[in-house]
Amino acid sequence: GENVEQHPSTLSVQEGDSAVIKCTYSDSASNYFPWYKQELGKRPQLIIDIRSNVGEKKDQRIAVTLNKTAKHFSLHITETQPEDSAVYFCAAPQTPLSGGYNKLIFGAGTRLAVHP
């Protein structure tokens, strides 16, 4: 299958709180799970990624966790700051049901707003 679902679509938090965004995927063969941040009017940029041989990866205030059994992965941002406000996208390589090469499919995005 080729489906990556992302929740929530919008998230509003107070500065200093944590934010969690979750994605589920359908292709059990997927083994790479990146997260991209897109600020208003700019390009998506990779902020963190995880491969299927680990369950968690951290980089300062951001972390990603992966549950291969349940086929979901999550982005965690701690001590949020106003500059974290952006749209966040998850992605995963997915194999089409119709066959052929796998594709890098993006979730629908989460608009995060961090209020001072």
Place this chain on the structure above:
Amino acid sequence: DARVTQTPRHKVTEMGQEVTMRCQPILGHNTVFWYRQTMMQGLELLAYFRNRAPLDDSGMPKDRFSAEMPDATLATLKIQPSEPRDSAVYFCASGPGQTLNTEAFFGQGTRLTVV
């Protein structure tokens, strides 16, 4: 600082006109993607190439869209004829690996408006 370069950054055109968007991937990158971004559909994969060969273009309306890589330094996306529903931001991205298990580096996008 290597970057994916897209031209033009903005394009306004009348319905029915041909539109050509260009992308220069990062030198040495083997995989090139074209994505379309709209508020309603998010980031949709239109086509992608590996070593200049098209691997998948099932996301493109075949009757009006075409994607090519005439050489390793240039990828093009053409729309002919353009329609108002094609209005979107078109991103090109490139990746260094032979698989999809690496970072995709995005260009700044071409904002297309078809009136």
